[in-house]
Amino acid sequence: MLQPLALSMGDPLGIGPEILACAFARNALPGGYVVGDLEVMRRAARCVAPHEGGVELPVALIESPADALAVPPRCVPVWQPPGLPPGLAQLPLGRIEAAAGAAAAACIRSALAQVVSGAAAALVTAPIHKEALAAAGEPYPGHTELLQAECGGAPVRMMLANDELRVVLVSIHVSLRDAIAAVTQPAVLQTIRIADAALRRAGIEAPRIAVAGLNPHAGEGGLFGSEEREQIAPAVAAARAAGIDASGPHAPDTVFMHARTGAFDAVVAMYHDQGLIPVKYLGLEQGVNVTLGLPVVRTSPDHGTAFDIAGRGTADPASLIAAARMARRLADAA
Ligand SMILES: NC(=O)C1=CN([C@@H]2O[C@H](COP(=O)(O)OP(=O)(O)OC[C@H]3O[C@@H](n4cnc5c(N)ncnc54)[C@H](O)[C@@H]3O)[C@@H](O)[C@H]2O)C=CC1
Numbered sequence: 001m002l003q004p005l006a007l008s009m010g011d012p013l014g015i016g017p018e019i020l021a022c023a024f025a026r027n028a029l030p031g032g033y034v035v036g037d038l039e040v041m042r043r044a045a046r047c048v049a050p051h052e053g054g055v056e057l058p059v060a061l062i063e064s065p066a067d068a069l070a071v072p073p074r075c076v077p078v079w080q081p082p083g084l085p086p087g088l089a090q091l092p093l094g095r096i097e098a099a100a101g102a103a104a105a106a107c108i109r110s111a112l113a114q115v116v117s118g119a120a121a122a123l124v125t126a127p128i129h130k131e132a133l134a135a136a137g138e139p140y141p142g143h144t145e146l147l148q149a150e151c152g153g154a155p156v157r158m159m160l161a162n163d164e165l166r167v168v169l170v171s172i173h174v175s176l177r178d179a180i181a182a183v184t185q186p187a188v189l190q191t192i193r194i195a196d197a198a199l200r201r202a203g204i205e206a207p208r209i210a211v212a213g214l215n216p217h218a219g220e221g222g223l224f225g226s227e228e229r230e231q232i233a234p235a236v237a238a239a240r241a242a243g244i245d246a247s248g249p250h251a252p253d254t255v256f257m258h259a260r261t262g263a264f265d266a267v268v269a270m271y272h273d274q275g276l277i278p279v280k281y282l283g284l285e286q287g288v289n290v291t292l293g294l295p296v297v298r299t300s301p302d303h304g305t306a307f308d309i310a311g312r313g314t315a316d317p318a319s320l321i322a323a324a325r326m327a328r329r330l331a332d333a334a
């Protein structure tokens with residue numbers, strides 16, 4: 001039986017509300033409901049309507065997640081958390097505002113609570129702006145860290161996936177300098193373990209996990225850096241000793257090419273951009289961000305708030321739709 005799917009609105013001044021409205025206009029979010037601000041969603045519905053057949057898109061306030069299952073086709077069901085900042089729909093789109101960051105965070109927390117309570121099957125988050133989140137006083141750089149903290153603090157990892165690649169990251173929202181320092185044997189091993197467990201849960205019996213090096217040519221035998229020998233190779237050996245089919249460190253410039261042609265089920269990448277560039281280069285419309293290690297299913301589009309095009313009604317909802325489909329698949333497999 002179809003269960004409600006919680007979709008947090010994202011930053012109200014970015015493209016999140018628009019891609020949600022657009023996806024509902026295309027009937028691509030069955031059972032989904034927006035945890036967000038009613039007037040923000042009405043503004044988004046008005047903005048996408050001319051591009052989606054020119055017919056008005058109904059937006060309805062719902063009282064409980066279950067009500068999402070009864071709304072007519074193309075209707076955008078909205079569950080509005082209490083206490084959202086007033087006047088969000090009057091703020092100009094495409095800019096950093098503390099009120100917008102505060103609203104985005106409140107919607108994520110409410111949506112998460114509904115998933116944790118069992119009222120919704122999974123959480124799909126529309127993009128937030130990290131500077132707006134910080135302006136609102138939130139101590140977390142992004143969803144991943146916020147959700148981790150709200151769920152008790154157990155280790156989590158970010159995975160980006162499309163039909164061709166799965167990439168799991170050792171570190172995410174830190175400077176490159178700090179990311180290099182974060183390449184330690186325990187952190188790499190933990191990433192491999194989390195990736196392996198998540199892929200098994202998703203139905204892959206013995207996941208083949210390629211571990212990327214950090215330095216050019218995976219250090220070229222120590223000529224270009226020591227992290228491979230001192231940190232990454234011992235982590236791979238420990239994973240193998242624990243029965244995980246891990247290999248590496250592989251040269252980072254070619255490992256994604258091999259994974260894409262089917263040699264591996266996932267690549268563990270040493271830092272954010274090493275892993276995300278290959279995935280995003282294959283097309284923003286395909287990528288899905290999944291938080292591994294949480295007690296609930298959370299997915300998100302691979303792109304951000306796209307302030308440069310917010311309000312035009314032309315943002316592509318494909319990655320959001322892919323995120324919702326993946327959330328359903330993962331929730332069904334859990
Ligand atoms: N899941 C999330 O909450 C994510 C949030 N972000 C945050 O979003 C903010 C803006 O990040 P940027 O680096 O500017 O990346 P971005 O992904 O928002 O935009 C990069 C480029 O892609 C285009 N683009 C993005 N999504 C699109 C879509 N659906 N349809 C058409 N074009 C699209 C934008 O117009 C822009 O030219 C930052 O604060 C970043 O941290 C970034 C990635 C994911």
Ligand SMILES: NCC(=O)COP(=O)(O)O
Pocket residue numbers: 141142143144145276289300302
């Ligand atoms: N590049 C992906 C990204 O920054 C999204 O982070 P999060 O908000 O999902 O933690």
